Amino acid sequence: MPERRLPRLPRIAAWTSSLLLAAGAALFGAGQAAAATADFGYVALGDSYSSGVGAGNYDSASGACKRTSRAYPALWAAAHSPQTFAFTACSGARTGDVLSGQLGPLNSGTDLVSITIGGNDAGFSDVMTTCVLQSESSCISRVNQAKAYVDTTLPGQLDQVYDAIRGRAPGARVVVLGYPRFYKLNGSCIAGLTEGERSAINGAADYLNAAIAKRAADHGFTFASVVGAFTGHEICSASPWLHSVNWTNIGESYHPTAAGQSGGYLPAFTGAA
Numbered sequence: 001m002p003e004r005r006l007p008r009l010p011r012i013a014a015w016t017s018s019l020l021l022a023a024g025a026a027l028f029g030a031g032q033a034a035a036a037t038a039d040f041g042y043v044a045l046g047d048s049y050s051s052g053v054g055a056g057n058y059d060s061a062s063g064a065c066k067r068t069s070r071a072y073p074a075l076w077a078a079a080h081s082p083q084t085f086a087f088t089a090c091s092g093a094r095t096g097d098v099l100s101g102q103l104g105p106l107n108s109g110t111d112l113v114s115i116t117i118g119g120n121d122a123g124f125s126d127v128m129t130t131c132v133l134q135s136e137s138s139c140i141s142r143v144n145q146a147k148a149y150v151d152t153t154l155p156g157q158l159d160q161v162y163d164a165i166r167g168r169a170p171g172a173r174v175v176v177l178g179y180p181r182f183y184k185l186n187g188s189c190i191a192g193l194t195e196g197e198r199s200a201i202n203g204a205a206d207y208l209n210a211a212i213a214k215r216a217a218d219h220g221f222t223f224a225s226v227v228g229a230f231t232g233h234e235i236c237s238a239s240p241w242l243h244s245v246n247w248t249n250i251g252e253s254y255h256p257t258a259a260g261q262s263g264g265y266l267p268a269f270t271g272a273a
Contacts, residue, residue, distance in 0.1 A: 041084040043105045043169070044073030045098055046116040049179065049265070050089035054243050054255030065090035066251075070258045072177075072265035073114055076273070082112070091251070094120045095157040099164055106168035113165055113174045114269055118212050121154055122146045127204065128254055131197050132245055139197045143204045150211045158212065162219040175272045176216040176223050177265060178209040180230035180242065182254060187236030192244070198236070224272035229264040 044050055051062070052071025059067050067087055068074065077085040086105030090097065095117055106113070123146045131139035165174055182205065183189075183198035193201075206227075213223040233241035241260030246253045256264060 039084070039109060040082045040112075041086075041105075041107075041110045042073075042077060042080075042082040042112040042114075043086045043110055043172075044071075044077075044089050044114050045102045045165075046089040046114070046177075047093040047120055048089075048091040048255060049116040049119070049177070050114065051087075051091050051093075052261055053091045054252045055258040055261045057258075062090075064092070070261055072261050072269050075262060075266050076114075076269055089116075092120060093117065095161050098161050103164055103168055106165065106172070108170060110169035110172045112273055113169060113172045114177065114273075115161075115165070115174070116177045116179070117161060118150075118154055118158060118208060119179055121157055122149050122208055124254075127201070131193055131201060136194050136196050139193070140200045143200045146204055147207050150208055154208075154211060155215055158215040159219075162215060162221060166219060173273065174216075174219075174221040175269055176212060176221050177268060177272075178212055178223065178225050178227070179205050180226050180234065180256070180260075180264065181205050182235055182242060184232070184234040184237040187234070188238065189236035222272045224268040226264050226268045229268055230260065233260065233264065 048054075048066065050071060050073060051066050052058070052068035052074070053066045055068050055070035057068050057070050059069070067089065069078070071087075071089070073085075073087055073089065077087075084105075088102040088105060090102065093102070098115070098117055123142075127139075127142050127146050130142040162174075162176075165172070181202040183193075183202055185195060185198060185202070209225060209227070213225070216223040230241055233239055235242050235244045235254075241257050241264055243252050243255055243257060
């Protein structure tokens, strides 16, 4: 008689049930209950917001990808102890990089996948460089270019990534996380960007998140917004969870701090997983 498997949906519920069965085996000697323990696998994909750029304590073995134990995927794995955890998110990643270099660990036994992607495709870095170094009109023009890209090109790129994830991990729960708004408007900053520039950048984040959420939903994935968690912790707030411009380590600019990963991204992911 073929071996019976736990239902694949919801995967988190199946995993939790299997752990309870294993606990029962320890108490009552039920060997079959122990055998039912699921092999729960979690794979973390994406860009610098998932690898943990800005949080410090980078794993030297990850090289330029700058993965860290302070990033939300590693924090979640440490708290939930999945049997397998593959962390392939990489700083600077675009959709094409996910397709070409991050999907290897996915398979039919993968239960949970997380991903942040799309910001680099839309020109996040160039938008911020333009806004910091050039005029308000140039900043807003560059923001509008990025929004046009989000309208015309990004949806198809996201579809390719999401289709590939589902094809490789057909039973996985996939959580797509968004990006925070960067600025608290009318906040404590007395220099730097204008309020018009800050407002335009926040609006672009909302625009990008809406596009990502739509594509995720159309693929049956869960979108987890972090905007609420970061409210009150933006740049120009009293307790920012995002780096502003860091001229000594420019790569960490506009990325979550360790507190942003643990207090912003981790709860959003945990709630959606």
